[in-house]
Amino acid sequence: MKVLIIEKDKTVRQSLSYFIERYRNCEVFLAGTKKEGISLFETIPFDVVLCGDRLPDGNALEMLREWLSQNPKLISILMTVQSDEGFKKKALKTGIHGYLVKPFDLKQLEDLMTLSHL
Numbered sequence: 001m002k003v004l005i006i007e008k009d010k011t012v013r014q015s016l017s018y019f020i021e022r023y024r025n026c027e028v029f030l031a032g033t034k035k036e037g038i039s040l041f042e043t044i045p046f047d048v049v050l051c052g053d054r055l056p057d058g059n060a061l062e063m064l065r066e067w068l069s070q071n072p073k074l075i076s077i078l079m080t081v082q083s084d085e086g087f088k089k090k091a092l093k094t095g096i097h098g099y100l101v102k103p104f105d106l107k108q109l110e111d112l113m114t115l116s117h118l
Contacts, residue, residue, distance in 0.1 A: 001026045002044060006037035006060065007052040007079065016050060019106055024113065034058035041067060046074065048113075053080040053091075065094040077112055079104070 003026045007013045010032065017028045029044065031037040034055045041049070049067065053060045064076045077098035078091050088099050098112035 001047045003028045003048040003050065004031065004037060004040055004044070004046045005029070005050045006031045006034070006055065007050075008032055008054065008056050009052070012052070012079075016109075019109070020050075020113075023110060032056075034060065034063055038063070048075040048077070050077045050079065050109075053078055053082065061091055061094055061096075064096055068095045077109070 001024065003020055005013050005016050005020070005028060007016070013030045013032065017030055020026050021028050026048075029040050029046075031040055034057045037049075037051070037055075040046075049064065051060045051064060060078065064078065068074055068076060072095075076096045077100060078096050079100045079102055080087070080091070081102045082088075083101045091099055100108055100112070
């Protein structure tokens with residue numbers, strides 16, 4: 001299974017990569033910007049995208065919405081610092097499969113991945 005992690009914080013990217021590789025024995029690809037993520041997404045057929053909402057070069061939610069329209073089977077999980085219900089509802093309306101409020105426990109990610117049948 002191929003997983004793309006798009007997150008501006010290098011430490012968070014690497015920690016999540018380590019966890020997912022060990023937890024699910026997945027092939028993990030890392031991007032720190034929307035541009036890097038798009039470049040990888042256009043060349044590799046990903047099964048899962050784990051994405052921070054505040055990327056240095058653009059709106060992650062719009063990007064995920066577009067990707068889900070191209071590939072409805074894509075499992076997408078948004079990571080955010082925004083805990084308000086309005087933003088969460090807006091995010092879930094795009095079709096994402098999971099919503100994690102930072103800082104989150106890896107158990108929450110594990111639960112989302114299990115619910116998503118990874």
